[in-house]
Amino acid sequence: MENKRNLSAPADVDLIRTLSMGFGPSGCEDEIRVRIEDELRDLPIEMETDRMGNLIAKLSLCGEGEHPVRLMVSAHMDEVGFMVTDITEDGYLRFDTVGGIHESVLAGRKVTLGDEINRVRGVICSKAVHHKSKEERGKATPIDKLYIDIGASGREESEKYLSVGTFGTFDSEFVRFGQNERMVKSKALDDRMGCAAMIEVIRSLVGARPSVAAEIYFCFTVREEIGLSGAKTAAHAIAPDFALVLETTAVGDIADAKPAERVADVGRGGAVSLMDRSTVYDRPFVSFLLRVAKENGIAAQVKRYVSGGNDAGSIHKSGEGVRTAALSVPTRYLHSPACVASLDDYEAVRDLTEAVIRNFDILLSEESV
Amino acid sequence: MNLYTTIKSLCQVPAVSGREDAVRNVISEKIAPFVQEIRTDALGNLIAIKRGTREGERLLLCAHMDEIGFLVTVIEEDGRVRIAPVGGIRWTAVANSIVASEKGTLGVLVAEADAKPADYGAANFYVDLGVKSRREAERRVAIGDFLVCRPELVKLAGKRIAGRPLDDRVGCAVLLGIAEEMANAEFSGEIVYVFSVQEEVGCRGALPAAFALKPDFALCFDVTATGDVPGATAMACKLGDGAAVKIKDSSVICHTGVVDTLCRLAKEKGIAHQREILLRGGTDTSSMQLAGGGTRAGALSIPTRYIHSGTEMCDLGDVEACIKLGAAFVAFTLGK
Numbered sequence: 218m219e220n221k222r223n224l225s226a227p228a229d230v231d232l233i234r235t236l237s238m239g240f241g242p243s244g245c246e247d248e249i250r251v252r253i254e255d256e257l258r259d260l261p262i263e264m265e266t267d268r269m270g271n272l273i274a275k276l277s278l279c280g281e282g283e284h285p286v287r288l289m290v291s292a293h294m295d296e297v298g299f300m301v302t303d304i305t306e307d308g309y310l311r312f313d314t315v316g317g318i319h320e321s322v323l324a325g326r327k328v329t330l331g332d333e334i335n336r337v338r339g340v341i342c343s344k345a346v347h348h349k350s351k352e353e354r355g356k357a358t359p360i361d362k363l364y365i366d367i368g369a370s371g372r373e374e375s376e377k378y379l380s381v382g383t384f385g386t387f388d389s390e391f392v393r394f395g396q397n398e399r400m401v402k403s404k405a406l407d408d409r410m411g412c413a414a415m416i417e418v419i420r421s422l423v424g425a426r427p428s429v430a431a432e433i434y435f436c437f438t439v440r441e442e443i444g445l446s447g448a449k450t451a452a453h454a455i456a457p458d459f460a461l462v463l464e465t466t467a468v469g470d471i472a473d474a475k476p477a478e479r480v481a482d483v484g485r486g487g488a489v490s491l492m493d494r495s496t497v498y499d500r501p502f503v504s505f506l507l508r509v510a511k512e513n514g515i516a517a518q519v520k521r522y523v524s525g526g527n528d529a530g531s532i533h534k535s536g537e538g539v540r541t542a543a544l545s546v547p548t549r550y551l552h553s554p555a556c557v558a559s560l561d562d563y564e565a566v567r568d569l570t571e572a573v574i575r576n577f578d579i580l581l582s583e584e585s586v
Numbered sequence: 587m588n589l590y591t592t593i594k595s596l597c598q599v600p601a602v603s604g605r606e607d608a609v610r611n612v613i614s615e616k617i618a619p620f621v622q623e624i625r626t627d628a629l630g631n632l633i634a635i636k637r638g639t640r641e642g643e644r645l646l647l648c649a650h651m652d653e654i655g656f657l658v659t660v661i662e663e664d665g666r667v668r669i670a671p672v673g674g675i676r677w678t679a680v681a682n683s684i685v686a687s688e689k690g691t692l693g694v695l696v697a698e699a700d701a702k703p704a705d706y707g708a709a710n711f712y713v714d715l716g717v718k719s720r721r722e723a724e725r726r727v728a729i730g731d732f733l734v735c736r737p738e739l740v741k742l743a744g745k746r747i748a749g750r751p752l753d754d755r756v757g758c759a760v761l762l763g764i765a766e767e768m769a770n771a772e773f774s775g776e777i778v779y780v781f782s783v784q785e786e787v788g789c790r791g792a793l794p795a796a797f798a799l800k801p802d803f804a805l806c807f808d809v810t811a812t813g814d815v816p817g818a819t820a821m822a823c824k825l826g827d828g829a830a831v832k833i834k835d836s837s838v839i840c841h842t843g844v845v846d847t848l849c850r851l852a853k854e855k856g857i858a859h860q861r862e863i864l865l866r867g868g869t870d871t872s873s874m875q876l877a878g879g880g881t882r883a884g885a886l887s888i889p890t891r892y893i894h895s896g897t898e899m900c901d902l903g904d905v906e907a908c909i910k911l912g913a914a915f916v917a918f919t920l921g922k
Contacts, residue, residue: 497604538794
């Protein structure tokens with residue numbers, strides 16, 4: 218297969234860290250978008266932010282006068298988080314989750330609340346264990362019995378820093394660990410790893426631009442976690458022929474999972490989806506992904522369990538229909554303050570994305586037969 | 587067109603949601619003599635167009651090609667195959683069925699011996715291919731292969747037929763029947779026959795098809811449940827009582843103009859019909875109605891017993907009524 222590149226470049230861990238540590242619950246993606254724009258600003262690529270807040274970077278790889286196909290590559294900028302719903306007389310905050318966070322990962326966690334300018338830190342609490350009834354002790358505390366403590370003395374002080382409707386995220390360190398520090402732990406790896414991979418792919422493509430009869434639309438989408446809504450409008454506007462969604466996927470390679478419950482394994486490469494709750498993926502495109510991986514020596518695995526959903530669910534049904542595939546970094550403990558992933562898998566997703574773009578003409582020529 | 591043979595030939599080709607290629611080829615061949623143009627869109631919807639002699643409105647007729655089934659997710663050490671459901675599987679109704687892959691590999695879909703019917707689900711079901719090891723299994727199926735309950739169709743008493751997947755090959759047969767009736771008819775505008783993909787996983791295929799075609803009217807043909815079996819939820823619809831004019835299901839409230847026109851035409855022409863309200867279940871009608879700027883959408887349903895089980899049952903009289911009433915609707919709507 219032509220258009221090979223040096224695929225052994227180490228992951229830009231600082232980039233993953235910078236993006237993951239950013240504040241970006243669904244609907245409040247501005248800080249993440251600015252950080253991404255900062256990374257792309259000096260590159261020869263057209264950038265545009267649409268009305269919803271999606272950042273779309275367009276890279277044309279075709280020659281003059283060619284009729285290109287459109288490939289949308291997307292990753293979402295937003296992360297799961299919180300919204301303040303009430304402030305109590307004592308200054309505690311009642312809250313709800315933005316996106317799906319299970320109650321069992323809430324109590325005792327540190328959070329950051331605020332907007333682009335003002336930030337306060339807090340802790341999610343429930344009543345002390347010795348005040349809980351026997352029945353309450355055995356269970357995860359439901360969200361209506363949890364509150365956030367920002368150390369304020371009363372409502373008046375809390376209202377100085379924030380108000381009902383203020384958003385928040387987990388407050389968590391970015392840590393490298395494991396053998397050769399090849400594992401990372403952070404909040405929001407879902408889907409800042411996808412965003413980072415896109416940035417690295419863009420850098421490499423503009424550095425050694427291949428000639429492919431395609432226009433690539435790199436979309437950094439908003440509001441995935443609350444119902445795939447950013448990707449819906451982005452795809453409608455772009456009207457792509459193909460879409461490749463870069464994501465994280467739950468794994469199941471954990472201690473208690475039965476073999477049949479293992480979605481994918483950390484360390485075994487990018488996970489290619491066949492079907493999930495939102496999408497049945499395009500078969501020829503999926504086969505192409507797996508073939509490109511094999512021919513370029515990039516680790517890839519098939520996601521084996523039908524679970525979850527992602528922006529593909531909006532994209533493939535948009536406009537007149539879009540042929541869609543998804544490629545994910547297998548990630549443990551998603552939607553928690555401590556997501557865990559392997560840099561090897563991140564690099565595999567990044568490299569496979571780039572290899573797919575560089576070899577896209579092959580898919581197109583096979584399709585036209 | 588012999589209705590029974592047509593339905594049988596459509597049922598014989600497996601086509602799980604997202605994998606409709608094989609049945610699309612069969613339908614494409616069958617409808618070709620009755621239309622001027624045939625194409626397939628990005629998601630795989632088959633779109634066949636019959637143009638009238640004068641300019642006019644566009645009427646979209648839709649039936650879905652896909653059926654419920656299973657996806658191979660894991661092959662275990664001893665050759666046992668674990669699966670995930672594609673579409674709304676009723677596990678108690680498919681237990682101990684023979685399943686077949688697209689390549690023709692057969693197996694038995696069974697529940698783990700200690701699973702209680704109330705707990706049936708993907709977690710405690712597996713496919714027994716009759717093999718002794720993973721290696722042997724991997725020669726027959728691969729992760730990502732799709733399986734269906736083995737197709738079969740038989741004639742019962744009178745006009746009753748039983749087998750699968752009547753949902754919705756019987757609707758596809760209705761579209762073919764209408765196409766045949768309209769082949770030499772005089773009308774204005776155009777009839778677009780859409781054989782849609784991925785209905786069973788959430789009415790996905792019809793949405794981009796209707797978006798692209800921007801029809802003035804849309805009429806969907808799908809199966810509907812009946813209230814005429816012991817223990818059924820109260821429902822006025824009966825097998826053999828004629829074409830069911832959909833008023834509503836859980837995904838759509840049909841356009842009153844379309845509903846009234848269908849009922850009036852049925853009365854005028856003496857076509858057996860009944861009014862249908864399906865409390866649980868959706869159809870492509872909803873996607874047609876909501877695509878783009880919206881469409882006046884309705885549906886004619888084929889009453890069907892035991893939907894989404896290993897064996898579904900229809901009455902050919904109802905299917906014939908749907909063809910007649912569907913064709914009458916086309917002639918009326920595009921005859922002006």
